[in-house]
Amino acid sequence: MDRTAKADLVSTLNGVFNESAVVVVAHYKGLTVADMQKLRSQMKQAGATVKVAKNSLAGIALEGTDVASIKPLLKGPTLLAYSGDPVAAAKVAVDFAKTNDKLVILGGAMGTTSLNPDGVKALASLPSLDELRAKLVGLIQAPATKIAQLSTAPAAKLARVFGAYAKKDEAA
Incomplete structure (x- = not known):
């Protein structure tokens, strides 16, 4: 990926972080391609999106956003689930994690409020x-x-x- 592609990705992610009501961070190590496609389709049906981005680029994109509190969670193979609806991304991620133990929810953020894994689960129950x-x-x-x-x-x-x-x- 060249510099301009990285800059485009960072600006796109920055816009996503500014517009999203909730962002959930999870480890996806061990998920098969079929599992990832299933997760993506479930997220899409709920009006949410899943993005796998390089942690350093996501960290740069987080700067100056309300959800910047999730930056310490970006270690290892992480995915970002986000949505405009404050509950959709959390609900799908928690439901998927119940059936697939390879997806481990690390936490997230709703606006300026940072969420631990229990907070994400509580949000998903709403x-x-x-x-x-x-x-x-x-x-x-x-x-x-x-x-x-x-x-x-x-x-x-x-x-x-x-x-x-x-x-x-x-x-x-």
Whole structure:
């Protein structure tokens, strides 16, 4: 890789670190190519990305960003998982690490907050942004549904009473 390619990679990574809500750092030593492809596809489905970059170049790209606290974690064969959703990258990385012991989560950062491996696991247990939005919409719609049920309930009760009297008259 020549100097201009390295400079391009550093500027690209710097932009990624500035825009990402969360960055997870993990060791991937021993993962097969098929496992890496599986991890990449799972990340892509969740709206996250996995990047393997030279640690020295990633360290340079971290300078001046909010997630600069992860620089000490960049030792050995590391990969970076990042996403705009604060939960997506952490959730996929933790789920993948459960099924594949070769992926070892070292930590990460969410904004200026650095995370240890337990912090990443705790972040992964939170619902995603889309799930939270769905719950909020459900909570907002629930009162309207209850009001509609209450407004139709008296008429339904009245219809049942008339139906009961009609059956009583038919039986007699």
